[in-house]
Amino acid sequence: MALRPRAKDAGSEDALAISLEGISRTYPGAESSALVDVSLKIEAGEFVSVVGPSGSGKSTLLNIMGLLDRASSGRIAIRGQVVESASERSLDRMRLHLIGFVFQSSNVLGDESVISNAAIGLRVQGVPMDARAAIALDALKFVGLEHKYGSQAKLLSGGERQRLAIARAIATQPRIILADEPTGNLDSNNSRRIIEYLRKLNSEGVTVIVITHDSEVANQADRRIQIRDGRITSDVGTNSHPKRPSQISAHAEPTLARKRQSWVSCFVRSLVDDWGDALNALSTRTLRTMLLILAFAIAIGGMTGALGISSTTSNAINNRLAIAAQERLAITVGDGPSVLRDDFDELRAGVDRITRVPHVVGASFVYSAVPADVRITRVGPSDPEPETPLSLHSSSKDYFKDFDIKLIPQNSRSAFDDPRAGPLAVVSMKAATALNIPFSQKTGPVAGASIWIEDRLVPVVGVFDPGTNFPEYSNSVFVDASIMRAVSRGDLKIQVRTEKGFSGAIAQVAPLAYSPSDPGKARVDVTADIQSIRQGVSNDLGSLIALLSLVLILLAIITAASSMYLTVQNRSAEIALRRAIGSSRWLICRSFILEGFIVGITAGSLGGVIGTITTLSVSWIQAWPPVLPSGLWLVGILLGTATGIVSAIYPAWVASRKDPAIAIRG
Numbered sequence: 001m002a003l004r005p006r007a008k009d010a011g012s013e014d015a016l017a018i019s020l021e022g023i024s025r026t027y028p029g030a031e032s033s034a035l036v037d038v039s040l041k042i043e044a045g046e047f048v049s050v051v052g053p054s055g056s057g058k059s060t061l062l063n064i065m066g067l068l069d070r071a072s073s074g075r076i077a078i079r080g081q082v083v084e085s086a087s088e089r090s091l092d093r094m095r096l097h098l099i100g101f102v103f104q105s106s107n108v109l110g111d112e113s114v115i116s117n118a119a120i121g122l123r124v125q126g127v128p129m130d131a132r133a134a135i136a137l138d139a140l141k142f143v144g145l146e147h148k149y150g151s152q153a154k155l156l157s158g159g160e161r162q163r164l165a166i167a168r169a170i171a172t173q174p175r176i177i178l179a180d181e182p183t184g185n186l187d188s189n190n191s192r193r194i195i196e197y198l199r200k201l202n203s204e205g206v207t208v209i210v211i212t213h214d215s216e217v218a219n220q221a222d223r224r225i226q227i228r229d230g231r232i233t234s235d236v237g238t239n240s241h242p243k244r245p246s247q248i249s250a251h252a253e254p255t256l257a258r259k260r261q262s263w264v265s266c267f268v269r270s271l272v273d274d275w276g277d278a279l280n281a282l283s284t285r286t287l288r289t290m291l292l293i294l295a296f297a298i299a300i301g302g303m304t305g306a307l308g309i310s311s312t313t314s315n316a317i318n319n320r321l322a323i324a325a326q327e328r329l330a331i332t333v334g335d336g337p338s339v340l341r342d343d344f345d346e347l348r349a350g351v352d353r354i355t356r357v358p359h360v361v362g363a364s365f366v367y368s369a370v371p372a373d374v375r376i377t378r379v380g381p382s383d384p385e386p387e388t389p390l391s392l393h394s395s396s397k398d399y400f401k402d403f404d405i406k407l408i409p410q411n412s413r414s415a416f417d418d419p420r421a422g423p424l425a426v427v428s429m430k431a432a433t434a435l436n437i438p439f440s441q442k443t444g445p446v447a448g449a450s451i452w453i454e455d456r457l458v459p460v461v462g463v464f465d466p467g468t469n470f471p472e473y474s475n476s477v478f479v480d481a482s483i484m485r486a487v488s489r490g491d492l493k494i495q496v497r498t499e500k501g502f503s504g505a506i507a508q509v510a511p512l513a514y515s516p517s518d519p520g521k522a523r524v525d526v527t528a529d530i531q532s533i534r535q536g537v538s539n540d541l542g543s544l545i546a547l548l549s550l551v552l553i554l555l556a557i558i559t560a561a562s563s564m565y566l567t568v569q570n571r572s573a574e575i576a577l578r579r580a581i582g583s584s585r586w587l588i589c590r591s592f593i594l595e596g597f598i599v600g601i602t603a604g605s606l607g608g609v610i611g612t613i614t615t616l617s618v619s620w621i622q623a624w625p626p627v628l629p630s631g632l633w634l635v636g637i638l639l640g641t642a643t644g645i646v647s648a649i650y651p652a653w654v655a656s657r658k659d660p661a662i663a664i665r666g
């Protein structure tokens with residue numbers, strides 16, 4: 001087969017392929033050195049075999065020559081470029097463009113197709129997408145695997161995998177092929193094929209260095225280097241075959257890979273590649289991805305839901321308190337019973353004066369008897385009281401109207417003030433039920449209904465519904481003041497309803513209006529600090545929810561990070577392979593962060609929806625108006641994305657720091 005033309009590269013054509021001078025490699029904590037003072041020159045176009053017992057340092061030597069590992073001391077140059085002084089980035093580039101690896105254990109990405117395995121290096125090299133398939137297929141043809149191009153790599157046999165590894169190595173048009181026991185696990189037939197491919201490559205000018213235990217393989221090489229205990233013990237061969245650079249340069253045409261591309265197309269290509277890689281990594285581990293997204297989505301959903309619920313709740317509380325704070329205040333005037341008995345006219349006159357103050361909607365006295373002091377029964381004065389104790393109150397005639405308490409029939413209260421009518425009562429709907437007084441929502445209590453208050457029979461002329469604004473009246477009876485005078489203990493208040501927002505101002509002037517000559521008689525005891533209570537409740541609720549949200553987000557980050565970390569561990573070999581081929585640390589890091597981003601943005605969107613639904617459900621159950629803070633969904637997406645990225649940072653860093661020389665050993 002004719003491989004695609006080889007490119008000119010950074011190295012000089014006349015240079016030695018590899019030159020080692022006094023290379024030693026001592027691993028930290030090891031008793032002896034894996035390599036000791038190794039000096040070696042390999043010319044371009046040589047076919048070299050490296051033999052030696054297990055543990056003698058062959059792979060170490062190959063890793064150092066392939067720039068996967070750094071020597072502890074000594075000097076190494078690849079095609080004239082000194083390696084010691086080179087930056088990590090330029091080592092990556094040299095690996096990518098000059099060197100092709102075939103590893104001891106045939107490292108292929110099992111979940112990916114044969115052709116995409118063959119094309120990994122091309123992607124890192126930046127070969128345009130449309131050209132990759134053709135080049136990779138060419139490489140597959142070279143090793144006779146073109147018919148398998150669509151299969152998953154994990155379905156290949158051992159021999160086929162090794163051939164795929166060769167195809168991957170040669171697809172990037174390397175100058176040097178480093179093969180570590182390429183026939184180690186193969187039968188003699190397959191071994192022969194592999195050696196044939198390597199020879200063929202060599203005949204095209206590629207420098208081939210192959211480590212082997214197989215003497216047949218070693219005999220195929222032009223030069224044979226023996227290693228023992230980290231030292232070269234023999235180096236024999238004709239050394240006469242190497243292709244001279246003139247033979248190689250016939251192929252030295254620019255390739256598609258190296259054609260100039262605009263930065264926009266480079267950017268778009270790498271973006272598409274990155275997304276492709278990330279989506280591929282996520283989709284090959286579907287269950288893990290789905291569980292991760294679910295865990296994330298629940299956390300984000302819980303958080304956005306908590307935000308929504310806290311807004312809805314505090315809105316509900318606010319509304320209730322605000323109504324009370326803005327429109328109502330209460331005033332205590334002297335000793336209740338005595339005012340009612342002795343100064344009733346003065347009370348009425350004072351209430352009238354307050355009513356006339358601008359911005360006052362209405363004012364009314366409300367006298368509430370101490371519940372233990374009164375017996376209210378339905379049948380007779382000595383019959384048992386209802387199980388729920390009923391409270392007894394009296395008020396000015398416009399109280400129900402002014403404070404929007406629904407009374408049925410509407411005019412039932414006016415009869416109270418008719419001296420001929422005698423004592424009368426209106427009862428709350430709950431009290432009517434407790435007292436077995438039939439009533440209708442339209443016409444009120446049945447005609448002739450009456451109750452006993454102590455030993456007086458009092459006709460019931462109306463029912464009322466205190467609603468949510470006056471829960472204190474849900475079990476109560478209102479009577480006219482004449483009955484109340486008989487009650488010795490009670491609490492007298494003047495309740496004032498103002499226009500919205502005027503309660504504070506009215507509180508200032510109400511005592512003077514009540515008693516111009518002696519304002520000290522009236523004491524405003526409102527609802528005073530309701531505004532600050534309201535603020536407090538909102539703040540408390542807010543910080544509680546914030547704390548809860550923080551815990552949820554931390555949980556999401558930890559879950560995601562640990563899952564990503566495990567993935568990194570599982571993908572060690574893959575990461576090492578990519579690094580060995582020439583992927584930069586940044587590229588590895590970027591692909592993990594992109595995975596975090598994709599998981600985060602998906603889970604964030606889902607979480608936003610979960611949060612919104614939760615808020616709507618809770619407010620529906622509570623019958624509160626739902627408050628969905630604007631951009632709640634957006635908050636979910638942003639939080640999800642940020643969390644996804646944050647949780648991927650550490651695993652991505654770990655992945656990018658993996659030592660390829662160690663990881664490649666598996």
Ligand SMILES: Nc1ncnc2c1ncn2[C@@H]1O[C@H](COP(=O)(O)OP(=O)(O)OP(=O)(O)O)[C@@H](O)[C@H]1O
Pocket residue numbers: 027028030034052053054055056057058059060061662
């Ligand atoms: N990262 C490392 N840390 C510590 N010791 C190491 C490391 N890598 C290799 N070694 C040691 O260095 C020595 C040489 O190892 P190397 O893998 O080069 O041997 P080899 O000749 O390739 O053996 P084999 O034929 O079995 O593959 C061995 O004793 C090995 O245990």
Ligand SMILES: [Mg+2]
Pocket residue numbers: 058059060104180
């Ligand atoms: Mg080895």
